[in-house]
Amino acid sequence: VGQLCNQVQSALEEAIASREAALTAEREQSAQKEETLDVTLPGRTPRIGRKHPLLATLDDVVAIFLGLGFRVAEGPEVENHYYSWEALNYPDDHPAMDEQMTFYINDNVMMRSQTSTVQIRYMQSHEPPVRVIVPGRCFRRDTVDATHCHTFYQTEGLLVDEGVTMADLRGTLEAFAHGMYGERCRVRFRPDFFPFTEPSAEFALSCTICGGEGCRVCSHTGWLEVGGCGMVDPNVLANVGYDPDRYTGYAFGFGIERITMLRHGIDDIRLLYSGDMRFLGQF
Numbered sequence: 001v002g003q004l005c006n007q008v009q010s011a012l013e014e015a016i017a018s019r020e021a022a023l024t025a026e027r028e029q030s031a032q033k034e035e036t037l038d039v040t041l042p043g044r045t046p047r048i049g050r051k052h053p054l055l056a057t058l059d060d061v062v063a064i065f066l067g068l069g070f071r072v073a074e075g076p077e078v079e080n081h082y083y084s085w086e087a088l089n090y091p092d093d094h095p096a097m098d099e100q101m102t103f104y105i106n107d108n109v110m111m112r113s114q115t116s117t118v119q120i121r122y123m124q125s126h127e128p129p130v131r132v133i134v135p136g137r138c139f140r141r142d143t144v145d146a147t148h149c150h151t152f153y154q155t156e157g158l159l160v161d162e163g164v165t166m167a168d169l170r171g172t173l174e175a176f177a178h179g180m181y182g183e184r185c186r187v188r189f190r191p192d193f194f195p196f197t198e199p200s201a202e203f204a205l206s207c208t209i210c211g212g213e214g215c216r217v218c219s220h221t222g223w224l225e226v227g228g229c230g231m232v233d234p235n236v237l238a239n240v241g242y243d244p245d246r247y248t249g250y251a252f253g254f255g256i257e258r259i260t261m262l263r264h265g266i267d268d269i270r271l272l273y274s275g276d277m278r279f280l281g282q283f
């Protein structure tokens with residue numbers, strides 16, 4: 001019986017060993033086949049990233065104003081009551097603040113609703129002449145739809161010196177319009193109200209789609225409202241310690257989303273924040 005057992009054991013061992021060898025050989029063979037490197041195959045092109053259309057537009061806006069002699073200034077996105085309203089000449093409880101309802105952190109601290117806050121910060125730390133633009137993110141408690149978003153970009157402009165007039169403001173905005181949309185783009189001023197400018201104007205550009213003939217984009221008016229502007233209110237100059245009898249200045253502000261949408265014919269602001277590659281891949 002003992003001998004028989006030994007024979008069975010060695011027969012089984014042999015069978016297992018030979019099957020193992022066969023399986024290993026098989027596995028090696030197929031691995032070799034799968035891992036063969038075919039150096040004649042064409043390479044895979046890596047996807048190259050590029051600038052988001054919004055920031056590409058912002059860069060172009062900045063470049064135009066740098067060319068006109070402006071510098072870039074920046075300020076905090078979280079602001080307090082003084083810089084948001086008081087120093088910008090908003091009287092307490094003035095309804096102009098309602099248009100700009102933002103996100104409050106507490107009664108005194110909030111997300112800035114406009115880049116105009118940086119006008120004050122910049123003038124406080126610099127003596128005239130001042131010539132800056134302020135690109136930056138702003139926040140408002142707006143319901144999101146095709147033309148509104150709670151977070152958006154603005155660019156502010158501020159120039160203060162002796163003898164600055166509204167004609168300088170108009171010429172500067174015209175130069176911007178020409179740089180952005182071509183020599184045929186015209187600028188229109190209409191009276192408006194902002195607490196920190198006097199007089200204030202809304203500025204519009206001749207429609208960049210139809211050239212002013214009237215189309216769906218400009219609601220058949222030939223004009224597109226782009227931003228606000230005006231002559232810096234003497235109270236604002238006094239608030240930062242400038243002599244309003246000696247200095248005058250102009251300021252303007254507009255949204256970068258609108259400029260981007262007009263430039264590329266984009267009809268929904270939400271696309272700019274969607275991160276959808278089918279949209280972004282087109283730029």
Ligand code: DAH
Pocket residue numbers: 113114115116156157194196197200227228229230231250251252253254
């Ligand atoms: N900050 C204003 C807004 O968000 C736009 C604006 C109007 C900016 C007039 C200015 C200005 O600098 O002078 O509605």
